[in-house]
Amino acid sequence: xYRTASRxxxxxxxxxxxxxILAERGYDALTVEAVAARxxxxxxxxxxxxxxxxxxxxxxxxxxxxxxxxxxxSGCLRDDLMGVAGQIAGLLADQSTRRIIGAMIGSLPxxxxxAAATSSFFVDxxxxxxxxxxxxxxxxxxxxxxxxxxxxxxxxxxxWFHALIHxxxxxxxxxxxxxxxxxxxxxxxxxxx
Amino acid sequence: xYRTASRxxxxxxxxxxxxxILAERGYDALTVEAVAARxxxxxxxxxxxxxxxxxxxxxxxxxxxxxxxxxxxSGCLRDDLMGVAGQIAGLLADQSTRRIIGAMIGSLPxxxxxAAATSSFFVDxxxxxxxxxxxxxxxxxxxxxxxxxxxxxxxxxxxWFHALIHxxxxxxxxxxxxxxxxxxxxxxxxxxx
Numbered sequence: 023x024y025r026t027a028s029r030x031x032x033x034x035x036x037x038x039x040x041x042x043i044l045a046e047r048g049y050d051a052l053t054v055e056a057v058a059a060r061x062x063x064x065x066x067x068x069x070x071x072x073x074x075x076x077x078x079x080x081x082x083x084x085x086x087x088x089x090x091x092x093x094x095x096s097g098c099l100r101d102d103l104m105g106v107a108g109q110i111a112g113l114l115a116d117q118s119t120r121r122i123i124g125a126m127i128g129s130l131p132x133x134x135x136x137a138a139a140t141s142s143f144f145v146d147x148x149x150x151x152x153x154x155x156x157x158x159x160x161x162x163x164x165x166x167x168x169x170x171x172x173x174x175x176x177x178x179x180x181x182w183f184h185a186l187i188h189x190x191x192x193x194x195x196x197x198x199x200x201x202x203x204x205x206x207x208x209x210x211x212x213x214x215x
Numbered sequence: 216x217y218r219t220a221s222r223x224x225x226x227x228x229x230x231x232x233x234x235x236i237l238a239e240r241g242y243d244a245l246t247v248e249a250v251a252a253r254x255x256x257x258x259x260x261x262x263x264x265x266x267x268x269x270x271x272x273x274x275x276x277x278x279x280x281x282x283x284x285x286x287x288x289s290g291c292l293r294d295d296l297m298g299v300a301g302q303i304a305g306l307l308a309d310q311s312t313r314r315i316i317g318a319m320i321g322s323l324p325x326x327x328x329x330a331a332a333t334s335s336f337f338v339d340x341x342x343x344x345x346x347x348x349x350x351x352x353x354x355x356x357x358x359x360x361x362x363x364x365x366x367x368x369x370x371x372x373x374x375w376f377h378a379l380i381h382x383x384x385x386x387x388x389x390x391x392x393x394x395x396x397x398x399x400x401x402x403x404x405x406x407x408x
Contacts, residue, residue: 179372
């Protein structure tokens with residue numbers, strides 16, 4: 023995160039403008055000038071806190087209410103993961119979020135700063151999700167060997183293919199099947215070649 | 216697939232030009248005219264077989280040697296999946312493939328034809344991978360309930376997050392851990408909340 027202790031005036035408007043421009047017109051159209059104009063602030067207001075558009079973008083991704091989701095606390099790992107999966111599916115069904123993802127992934131290969139912003143978005147998500155796995159370990163549902171990063175990348179990665187690439191419906195039955203496959207495996211713990 | 220029984224002259228060059236333009240200059244720069252010029256054919260040669268650039272693109276994705284991979288036949292599901300994962304990781308490590316993926320995902324939300332081409336690429340992959348799961352069922356490694364589509368989207372989805380979004384290294388140890396998590400699950404078949 024690049025913001026200083028004192029946030030600039032109209033920070034929420036700056037973040038909203040950043041994501042709106044990205045979703046509507048793509049990464050190339052995203053400039054500090056365009057963000058300032060849309061947010062109704064002087065561009066020096068932005069530059070005082072963020073040196074580049076990728077720094078504004080990184081913080082906008084982390085803090086925007088439109089991308090936020092609540093970390094569930096159902097009392098059981100399976101229901102918590104189903105709750106997380108449902109919220110990811112909800113984000114992936116939103117056309118504006120799909121455009122933001124498209125713009126970010128499209129910019130990954132050649133723009134290290136965008137790649138860093140994208141990665142840090144998911145690192146931040148995982149940090150906030152750690153409590154799910156900590157609680158599951160405390161309840162004895164999960165051993166210390168289980169890797170939250172691996173689990174979340176299976177969950178989110180599958181949903182990206184299912185919902186984003188194949189545009190298939192993600193209903194409760196699918197989410198249940200997905201979470202159960204991750205928890206219990208395809209062949210179970212003993213069998214195998 | 217859009218190609219007719221008789222393929223046009225220089226089809227390989229047309230496919231290579233299509234993917235090269237996409238990787239180097241992005242989706243908007245991809246036109247039938249640009250492909251024709253780069254492949255050294257008349258654009259009517261292309262239009263005789265493919266009505267739109269998305270149709271050429273769909274077939275180029277399916278048939279290009281640069282995106283091809285071999286379906287392993289090791290005699291055991293775990294090794295087959297590790298072989299597939301290793302090849303996916305290899306493709307994701309290639310800068311040209313990363314740019315093609317970026318251009319495709321970036322075009323998904325607003326271009327149904329590109330979305331269809333992207334989806335059909337992965338549908339075709341899965342069709343070719345079915346033999347892995349058929350053999351595993353014949354060997355008694357996998358029950359009929361196991362869903363190859365679910366398995367492949369877990370495998371590829373995780374690798375997309377790990378290698379593409381986070382730019383992390385995918386070595387044999389990681390692939391082994393990933394495949395074993397998919398096969399055996401995070402908590403096994405009995406425990407759970």
